[in-house]
Amino acid sequence: MEIVVGSLLNGLVYGMLLFMLASGLTLIFSMMGVLNFAHASIYMLGAYFAYEISRWAGFVPALILAPILCGAIGAAIEIWGLRRVHHNGHIAELLFTFGLVFIIQRGLQMIWGMLPMPYRVPPALDFALFTMYGANFPAYRGFMLLVSAGMLLAIYLLLKKTRIGLIIQAALTHPNMVSALGHNVPVVFTTVFAGGCLLAGLAGVIGGNYLTTESSMADAMGPIVFVVVVFGGLGSLGGCFVASIIMGMIQTFAVVFDYTLGDLLVPLGVSVGGDNLLGEILTVPMARIGPLLPYAMMILMLLFRPRGLLGTRDT
């Protein structure tokens, strides 16, 4: 029981972190058709900026400034990079963002080196929020949940209650029509791209010290975020949210449950073992299959429901 509740909370924390990254990516992808490989790199930048700023000015300024910096970088990338590359088609855009991944990673390594950064949870938040079944729930995780919930609310209000939100929603499905009604779609694109990068930066700030701030953190996060986007469905923030939470839960639960596929068959009266390939596969513990599960689920989703969980169009 304590494992279940603890894992639920941890899965939620991780899922919200995923959503913070994936929401920006899915908006950018469905609206502009740009598969932004560098999205996770911006997340990494956010963590490094947060580390550097919190060294000089403390965590709260970092929490505010680092995402804004990331948003500004995002706007710059869109205006001076993507918009120019756009005329040459999607392949050019893809290569462009792919190149950015390396530039950002190498750049970080040149400035900060290869070693993990000592970016720590701020002391003010470094205590046990409550104790549950003998295990401590760190206050920082509570703080992460709080920030994520705030972000969720802010995005919701922005998209549903403001005019720019309406324009963004309309441009998700019919960018040409939005333009023909007299709305400046390039500016909307820049806003969305910058907003997405801002969220990625925020995820870096609060995720960097929860996980580890190092130059490979983008590689660890990037693929899983793409899985979330595809699984949740293009053009749907709701689907993206559900997918994030599911992936967060799967990854957390897979680690704590020490079952094998073979154990699932035991109640059916089948016992497995032995030295053959099948026995080998069936006796691999869940914890080792866990990291694979999201990808397997993505493939199944693409095969049987290409538009994703709540998507509005096919991938």
Place this chain on the structure above:
Amino acid sequence: MILEVRDLHAFYGQSHILHGVDLTVDEGEIVSLLGRNGVGRSTLCKAIMGLVPPLGSVRYRGKDIAGLRSDLVARAGIGYVPEDRQVFPTLTVRQNLELGLKRAGKFGRWTFDDVFRLFPNLAARQNNPAGVLSGGEQQMLTMCRTLMGDPDLVLIDEPTEGLAPLLVEQVGVLLAEIASRGVAILLVEQKLTIALKISHRLYVMGHGKIVFEGTPEDLSANGDIRREWLEV
């Protein structure tokens, strides 16, 4: 003259769709553009709107607008109603109309009340997602959405396509209402009866060119043109 198109060419990829179109619309005038499917009438609208890159001259009240970004063409004063009724399906009817406004709360000739008075159906469903409306309602919504932006000229592409006779009549009523407010109309239409009834002038297009220009009477009198370019 509100719109003057001279020697307009347009391409979709490699295929040459418009082969030098000449066309004019006067202030407050209703002009119909007739022709069979695939002769380039929709492409002409898109090229004027900047949704397809135009080659040639497009002048709006004397100002060259050829190739401007669509939102700038729209802000110059041209409204566009596409043939495929691009309502924003996830937004409500009212939100769709709101996005027709070029600036929040800035109304011109048309207000929400006008729309809802003309189409009580839309009023009743103003808080429903536009995606669940019937084809006819979506058509009315698309037209009204464009009107909310207060254009002085509207390009309306096949508004009656696939509509039941009663709804075709409603489209006719709306067109008359638009004209009565001094808005010029360039109407792409398949149904000869409507075009002949409401237009001041008509163009017939064939193979990416204008092949006939004249009044409804001229066209009625000219059986050859109708047989060669219109009747199936």
